[in-house]
Amino acid sequence: MGFGDVVQQAIHAGTGVPRLYAAATRAGLGPSGAFEVLRVSQAALQAAATHGRGVPGRTNAMRHFMWQATLTARFGVDVARSIAAAQEAGTPSRRDSRIDAHNNAAGQAYGTEHAEDLAGLTPSEAMSSLVPVALGMWESGELVWVRQP
Template sequence: MGFGDLVQQAIHAGTGVPRLWTAATRAGLSASQAGEVLLISQAALKSAATHGRGVPGRTNALRHFMWQAVLTARFGREAATSIAAAQEVSSPNLKDSRVDAHNNAVGQDYGEAHASALASGSASDAVASLAPVALEKWESDELIWVKPH
C-alpha cells in the first residue's frame, strides 16, 4: 500500500462523522435521530472491536451487521441503506465496499425481522444484544470478508 492510499484511507476515516450525520439528515431523520445514528455507529464499532478481534475481517463484518440491523430496526431499511451508501462514498477499497454491502444487507434483513426487539432501549444495549447473533452469522459464513474465513 502506497503513501497515496494511506492518505486516502485517513481522509475517508476522518470524514466519517460528518458524512454519517449528513446522510442521516438527508434520509429525513431529525437532528436527535441523526445523533442516535452516531451513537449506534459508535456502539457497533466498540462491540465489533471487542468481539471480532483476532480473526482477519471479523471485526468489520460484525460491525456492519450490527450497525445496519439496529439502524434498520429504528429508522427503516431505506434510511439504513442511504446511510450505508454514504459511508462507502470515496472508499479507497472497492472490494471491501462490496463485502460491506453484503454484510449490511444481512444486517438489514435481521433488523427488519427483529425490529420490535431492537427498536427499544439504548443504542448500546441494542447493539450488544446482537454480538452473539453476529458471531453465529460469521461462523455460518452468512457474514463475509474479502478473503474466505
C-alpha cells in the first residue's frame, strides 16, 4: 500500500460521520433519524470490534452485517441501501467495497426478515442480539472477506 492509498483511506475514514449523516438526510430521514443512523453505526463498530477481533476480516464483516440489519429493520431496505452506497463512495479499494456490499446485502436480508424483532431495540440491544447471528454466519461462510494484497 502506497502513501497515496494511506491518505485516501484516512480521508475516507475522517469524513465518515458527515457522509453518513448527509446520506441519511438524502434518503429522507430527518435530523433525529440521521442521528439514529450514527448511533447504530457506532454501536455496530463497537460490537464488531469487541466480538470480531482475532480473526482477519471478521470484524469488518460483522460490522457491515449488523449495521445494515439494524438500519434495514428501523428504516427499510431502501434507506439502508442508500446509506451503504454513500459509505462506500470514495472507498480506495474496489475489492473491499464488493466484499462490504456482499455483507451489507446479508444484513439487509436479515433485517428485512427480522424487522419486528430488531426495530424496537436500542442500538446496543440490537447489536447484542446480532452478534451471535453474525458469528454464526461468519463460521458458515455467509459473511466473507478478501485478504488485501
